[in-house]
Amino acid sequence: MSQHFDALETRAPHLREADLMAALPGQVAHAKAHAPALTALLADVNAASVNSRAALAQLPVIRKTELLERQKAARAGGGSVFGGFSALGFGKAMPRVFASPGTIYEPEGTRGDYWRMARALFAAGFRSGELIHNSFSYHFTPAGSMMETGAHALGCTVFPGGTGQTEQQVTAIAELQPAGYIGTPSFLKIILEKAAEQGVALPSVRKALVSGEAFPPSLRDWMTERGVAAYQCYATADVGLIAYETSAREGLVLDEGVIVEIVRPGTGDSVSEGEVGELVVTSLNPDYPLIRFGTGDLSAMLTGPCPTGRTHQRIKGWMGRADQTTKVRGMFVHPAQVAQIAKRFPEVVRARLVVSGEMANDSMTLHVETEHATDALKSHISEAIRDITKLRGEVVWAMPGTLANDGKVIEDARSYQ
Structure with missing residues (x-):
């Protein structure tokens, strides 16, 4: 058989x-x-x-x-x-x-x-x-x-x-x-x-x-x-x-019957193999021809073929939701805004916005992966945060590859008690 x-x-x-x-x-x-x-x-x-x-x-x-x-x-x-x-x-x-x-x-x-x-x-x-x-x-x-x-x-x-x-x-x-x-x-x-x-x-x-x-x-x-x-x-x-x-x-x-991409949440930019991102699908169904449909689900590509002999790419499976839009001090902050901030600076490898504190008394910290950490760059990134989100945020440096590979662009770490 x-x-x-x-x-x-x-x-x-x-x-x-x-x-x-x-x-x-x-x-x-x-x-x-x-x-x-x-x-x-x-x-x-x-x-x-x-x-x-x-x-x-x-x-x-x-x-x-x-x-x-x-x-x-x-x-x-x-x-x-x-x-x-x-x-x-x-x-x-x-x-x-x-x-x-x-x-x-x-x-x-x-x-x-x-x-x-x-x-x-x-x-x-x-x-x-x-x-x-x-x-x-x-x-x-x-x-x-x-x-x-x-x-x-x-x-x-x-x-x-x-x-x-x-x-x-x-x-x-x-x-x-x-x-x-x-x-x-x-x-x-x-x-x-x-x-x-x-x-x-x-x-x-x-x-x-x-x-x-x-x-x-x-x-x-x-x-x-x-x-x-x-x-x-x-x-x-x-x-x-x-x-x-x-x-x-x-x-x-x-x-x-589908073409699958993994992109950074809030963008259409592909991530590297193994990195968690949003699963985007192009359907080859002529009746409902969705092109680059963002599922809103997180996943990551696995390396190598399936041991059963099937040669197509594999994904890890469902790993959470990609829409991480968060309200901070009455303002919505979107993953696309975090991506927009990062794209302004070629020195930035990856960025993750962490919202902490308590509701109505919260704060934003942008964790930035870079090998070019300078006071001038930190100042420029802080200005970009205010310009794009209309909110103030701190900037914290991280070495490339050290931020969690979980697909999160915005992490809500606030206390809701």
């Missing part, structure tokens, strides 16, 4: 990169032609020239907050509920619309495995001809449909368990004997605990694909002890599958 979903997973890295970069200009051109918001955002961009990561990095990052604002503005003006980002209109080409908190609306197209989840299901051990118990929500958010369409593409039958009704979930699993579970890891734990409490055996559930929340090693081990091999995947309602776990359990392998 093959260990890989298809031949794409084991391509030579340079061939994959060539294929992705070859597809990129067409996707940018398609987005400009069919998604009005991107027509405006990329008005001055020559799509044919966007054929490398360096060229892609010159395009603006569209963050989730901007997507939400544009959708709200369009709806208020009687425009598209999608804010001009969808290339589809209502009708046969769009069988479903979903809603995520905010509210952000997402279209679902008609292509098989629209969200590309079959690859993650295969890596978690699911195979054609199996029954899967799907406990993701089937209303408002697309999680249930994301997994169901992927399972169907894989050749599986799905029981749409949805959320809640734990006792009925246990009964259905006991009677239907599915090969595995799809849903959040916390709900699987609840189901297994309820089954144990009722004295009901669930011998068929030996694998699971979980997502939607953190999946710590302690919970993974708890499930393993009960005979369930659970694997996680990282996906969003905006771009579908981004990365998935394999049997190696060494990070998450990137999906073949």
Whole structure:
């Protein structure tokens, strides 16, 4: 039996990169032609020239907050509920619309495995001809449909368990004997605990694909002890599958249908391999062609290929949120402002703003990595802090490489007691 979903997973890295970069200009051109918001955002961009990561990095990052604002503005003006980002209109080409908190609306197209989840299901051990118990929500958010369409593409039958009704979930699993579970890891734990409490055996559930929340090693081990091999995947309602776990359990392998960058929060600037930053995704989905979509999630690239033979890059997984906007003395301070301060001075390698003290009596300290610490530079940086944030802040020197690699540009260290 093959260990890989298809031949794409084991391509030579340079061939994959060539294929992705070859597809990129067409996707940018398609987005400009069919998604009005991107027509405006990329008005001055020559799509044919966007054929490398360096060229892609010159395009603006569209963050989730901007997507939400544009959708709200369009709806208020009687425009598209999608804010001009969808290339589809209502009708046969769009069988479903979903809603995520905010509210952000997402279209679902008609292509098989629209969200590309079959690859993650295969890596978690699911195979054609199996029954899967799907406990993701089937209303408002697309999680249930994301997994169901992927399972169907894989050749599986799905029981749409949805959320809640734990006792009925246990009964259905006991009677239907599915090969595995799809849903959040916390709900699987609840189901297994309820089954144990009722004295009901669930011998068929030996694998699971979980997502939607953190999946710590302690919970993974708890499930393993009960005979369930659970694997996680990282996906969003905006771009579908981004990365998935394999049997190696060494990070998450990137999906073949997206181009992923890791950038410094508040900017569009790529960070070095291994450095934590915001995960930015360019989707190759023609129906919802998001270009440089900032997920707002933190992660980092891992070095080397997956031990399973999959050759795509890997990420560490979800490592927190990138939007660290903080209110200081009544003023909002944004990660982009910290980046703007740092960019004024070539001597600055990296900067991290720490807000300390107590609410209404707080202070800002900018920790700056540099090898050129001088009083004059400190004075100029302090002036830049006042100029850009309209607030006063101290400057503290740090040697290059000594600030924490956790993706934080703004650290709120205040006491809230």
